[in-house]
Amino acid sequence: MLLQGLGASAAWPTTAAVAREAGEFAFVAIGDWGREGRQSQRQVAQAMGKTAEEIASRLVLSAGDNFYPAGVKSVADPHWRRSFEDVYTAPALQTPWYVALGNHDYRGAPQAQIDYSALSHRWRMPSRYFKIGGAELGTNLLDIFVMDSSPIVDEGNYDEILQQVARGHVERQDAARQIAWLARELKASRAPWKIVMGHHPVYSGGHGDSAELVEQVAPLLEAHGVQVYLNGHDHSLQHIRRGRVDYVCTGSGAEARDALKAVDGTCYGLSRPGFATFRLDAEQLDLEFRDLTGQTVYRMGRSRAL
Secondary structure (H helix, E strand, O other): OEEOOOOOOOOOOOOOOOOOOOOOOEEEEEEEEEOOOOOHEEEEEEHHHHHHHOOOOEEEOOOOOOOOOOOOOOOOOOOOHHHOOOOOOOHOHHHHHHEEOOOOHHHHHHHHHHHHHHHHOOOOOOOOEEEEOOOOEEEEEEEEEEOOOOOOOOOOOOOOHHHHHHHHHOOOOOOOHHHHHHHHHOOOOOOOEEEEEEOOOOOOOOOOOOHHHHHHHEEEEEEEHOOOEEEOOOOEEEEEOOOOOEEEEEEEOOOOOOOOOOOOOEEEEEEEOOOEEEOOOOOOOEEEEOOOOOEEEEEEEEOOOO
């Protein structure tokens, strides 16, 4: 189901390639992808690789649910090769991947995804939640705050054995401590652009809003000048604007299945496999959604201060 609302793309060029000035920082973002190359994962990966080369992408952001249906069991799990190393083979995707955990990752061994960082030249998950910016990114334009949203969001259904495993991992985490960390780091950030990434949506036209994130995270985003909250979980591409924050869902890195509805602030929604691109400089951020063929299906531009 396609949702288009506010016409935010009207001022954009119609061509996929947009001329950029020196000083731009570009990257691609994907979520909900690890299906051993099946269910459109490989096609999305190929399109993302070509696009990453086209825009000179510096990194990949992964919004969680990295391995279906139940995460990985260890750093030696065959899923690493079948769903990651042998799928995202394009030269332009051999950049750092900064990765969030999703609820399906919690059904396996979340710590294994942290530990894999020491074995990979590109997988970056130093802890369950973390900040990157400055020297690590090679730019002072941007700080990225990666959350672990599963301990914060109560999904409510733990009847299945795998969900019981996930609950065990979740209950060992200190959600309040993570929220305090996020508030502290956002307050300290002096970067012109701030992006927060977590697996679960704050606002959603698919699964629905995450009440805990609406209550605890959304006020922090507004208070500290965050421009973008990036998520997966909904297997779709969505752009919702609330206040001064753009809520961007890129959760269709393989399967796209969610029926979407327009919610308050909906600018766009598409249930189709795909990914997102971001390009920014000191004053402007440009978002694109591309589908599994690499076609641009949506464009949005915004200034730092709305």
